[in-house]
Amino acid sequence: MTGGPVLTAAQMRAAEQAAFDAGIDEYGLMETAGAAAAAIIWRAGHKRDALVLCGPGNNGGDGYVIARLLRDRGVPVRVAALGESCTVSGQRARAAWGGPVENVMRAAPATQLVDALFGTGLTRGLDDAVAARLCALAGAAAISHAIDLPSGIETDSGAILSAVPLFGTCIALGAYKPAHVLQPAAGHMGRLVLADIGIATPATVHRLSAPVLPAPVAQAHKYTRGLVAVVAGDMIGASCLSAEAAARSGAGYVRLLAHGPVPRMSHAIVQHASLDFGRAKAVLVGPGLGRDHAAWERLAAAAKAGVPMVADAGALWLLAEKGWGDLPSPAIVTPHEGEFQRLFGDLPGSKIDRALAAARRSGAVVVYKGADSVIAAPDGRAAVASGASPWLSTAGTGDVLAGLCAGRLAVTGDPFRAACEAVWLHGEAARRAGAAFVADDLLESLPAAIAARL
């Protein structure tokens, strides 16, 4: 499940250095990167007039290469720079451009804007006047491209260091960087394209991609396909949403462990008043569980059963309050921002770093939810889902995700894979549900979302 590598600035520099050590020419790599970006820009804009903004480093160097190659294709191109180039490759690229270089602050707008001011070398926000000029030029352009990153964005955290416009396209060079997939930065890129620059980019963090899901084998029966036990609590609606999602996740059997009356629900979900974990391949605790002593006893009983567990909502609150104890292995925890803070406190670094640290500390796969959801495993792997529908920000969608995690865990037995599949299916169900949906509507979309990935 690899949707493209995600490398920090330092990891990207190490990948480039390894390529140089293996004999790749430094300026040649800039030419390759510039050519890949120019081809993408050409496809979008053809011969529409273009303004390329070039910074002092190698990102600016890419800009000079792009300007030259677009000019070679007959595009009316102007270049505007922020001062001189201060890298050897950047100077060479500027010399190869050979044309006039205007001042960024005075350059007139064009139909196409290419931002090659700063990339992974940005160390601080742009001066206010430069940032305002960048926003004005991007706003005046019909087509805008950011090279590697929109200028003003911190590569490793996705923080906005100075005013950044919304770019039509961002062309990531060689690998994605955390800012391409983390908020708020990712919200400044309409479309994200990964340009191959021909170097190896080994990574343990990837962008989440569409899974390939196995259909049941010919001899399958309901127990071989995985039985999910859902521990219900007083807020029974949430427990039912989770059970319904688990029942549409590809699992063979869902048992709802509810001691009180249950509202209308799929008749395929089997109800038990007692905590019966027999044959369960995964147990889900948390949605609708509550936070009282009875809730704690139900969580403790589920943990004691030794079945692979998904803990969400009320279970996370109780774990934060009373300590982790003996959480079964494997386990998946699915905190949103507030639950994450409560469980793990103020961890340093990006959302990816924090999710990885939490996974290491807890020994569980962590699904750190939000507009950018990070799925992290204790062994250091992570996948980042960005671009999910903001309509998901409605009550109960987390219960659906927790049910999907439990269902896929029962099917696969692999917590990282299960969590990745669940997050993808959740996002895909939301995409299919359209706008202004409620959490229940996601359930309707799940079978089609699964069918599309068989």
Ligand SMILES: NC(=O)C1=CN([C@@H]2O[C@H](COP(=O)(O)OP(=O)(O)OC[C@H]3O[C@@H](n4cnc5c(N)ncnc54)[C@H](OP(=O)(O)O)[C@@H]3O)[C@@H](O)[C@H]2O)[C@@H](O)CC1
């Ligand atoms: N290695 C390669 O061959 C390849 C690299 N590639 C490309 O290189 C990019 C990385 O290049 P890079 O490391 O030169 O950094 P870059 O983003 O151009 O900026 C650094 C310069 O900006 C300056 N500076 C920083 N912040 C500033 C601010 N707010 N306002 C003003 N100045 C500021 C900083 O100076 P300083 O911080 O020291 O003051 C430094 O001079 C990468 O994103 C990709 O596009 C591709 O071509 C593939 C081949």
Ligand SMILES: Nc1ncnc2c1ncn2[C@@H]1O[C@H](COP(=O)(O)OP(=O)(O)O)[C@@H](O)[C@H]1O
């Ligand atoms: N702005 C957003 N864009 C995309 N996905 C979102 C956004 N806000 C929330 N989500 C997703 O919606 C779900 C909400 O879960 P949660 O906060 O636990 O809600 P609840 O407890 O009400 O079910 C999570 O999967 C989260 O990743």
Ligand SMILES: [K+]
């Ligand atoms: K840039």
